[in-house]
Amino acid sequence: MILKNKRFQGWIGGSFLEWLGIDFVSRMEMLALSFHKDWDKLKVLRRARRERRSLVTNQEMFILHSLALGLRGLDGDFAEVGLYQGSTAKVICEAKGEKAFHLCDTFEGLPEPNESEKAIEKKGRFACSLESIQKYLGRYPNLSYHKGFCPQSVRGVLDDHRFALVHLDVDxxxxxxxxxxxxxxxxxxxxxxxxxxxxxxxxxxQAFSEFTAGIQEQVIELPTTQCMLIKHSV
Ligand SMILES: C[S@@+](CC[C@H](N)C(=O)[O-])C[C@H]1O[C@@H](n2cnc3c(N)ncnc32)[C@H](O)[C@@H]1O
Structure with missing residues (x-):
């Protein structure tokens, strides 16, 4: 599968071509979604894509929006790690209501990749400033920002918090x-x-495979590039 090829990923990652590819796929997805989904919801996704450069497709945004809507009645906060220009955060903000939402990023781009990732990722890629995100999401209530390498950036700050939805997009x-x-x-x-x-x-x-080897819950793979874990009990 070409999208999983390391040489291809290293060559295209973070480039205009990658964005062009995601944009093309997203347009196709939007067309398919528009046949059977609520157009008001699709407008939210379209706007987020128009306003900022994003690395997620429309179906992926759709899933995040649905989860935020569906889980906002649970106890616990929302969190996202990996904001880039703030597109997925914006989509979650549109659906979260009054929920507390923690936004975590280095705001200096990717941290150092390990040896096996160096061919495909670069330190500092996908940087966007905290001020730019704060301005973009300024009108939504109950947001807090955590700058630095996560989870170190939130240790001692969020340790007593509970979460209903956590979105990771850290590469x-x-x-x-x-x-x-x-x-x-x-x-x-x-x-x-x-x-x-x-x-x-x-x-x-690899991170998910290793972690789920030690817990009862197993990875639920979605038809997009995403996967999720649903917590059964405490
Ligand atoms: C692919 S981008 C996120 C894309 C974004 N969700 C969107 O809507 O397009 C990856 C982000 O993860 C951040 N990142 C990666 N590892 C991190 C870590 N351990 N702590 C904080 N931020 C991290 C990078 O700074 C970068 O902004």
Whole structure:
């Protein structure tokens, strides 16, 4: 499968071509969705895509929006790690109501990839400033920002919080592994941890495989690149 080929990923990752590919797929997805989904909801996705450069497709955004709507009645906060220009955060904001939403990023782009990821990812890729995101999401209530390498950036700050929805979009093995380890014990029963890139980035898949070897819950793979874990009980 070409999208999983490391040489191809290294060549196209973060480039205009990658964005063009995602944009093309998204247009096709939007066409398919428009036949049977609520147009008001699709407008939210279209606007988010128009306003900022995004690395997720429309179906992936649709799933995040639906989860945020469906889980906002649960106890616990929402969190996202990996914002880039803020598109997925914006879509979640549109559906979250009054929920507290924690936005975590280095705001300096990707941390150092490990040896096996160096061919496909680069430190500093996908950087966007905290100020730019704050301005973009300024009108939504109950947002808090956590700058730095997550989960170190939230240790001692969110330790007593519980979460209903956690969205990871961090691309790298170490980031994914550490974020799952931090957020999973804090997820409420019925809560969801969802990640982008599970089926195309080997580091992300490896982190999930290793973690789920030690718990009862298993990975639910979606038809997009995403996967999710649903917490059964405390
Ligand atoms: C692919 S981008 C996120 C795309 C975004 N969700 C969107 O809507 O297009 C990956 C982001 O993860 C961030 N990141 C990766 N590992 C991180 C970590 N451990 N802590 C904080 N941010 C991290 C990077 O700074 C970058 O902004």
């Amino acid at each position: 790298l093995y170490e980031s994914t592994k550490q974020c799952i380890e931090y957020f999973w014990p804090r997820l409420v029963p019925g809560g969801v941890l969802i990640s982008h890139d599970y089926s195309i980035l080997h580091g992300v898949k």
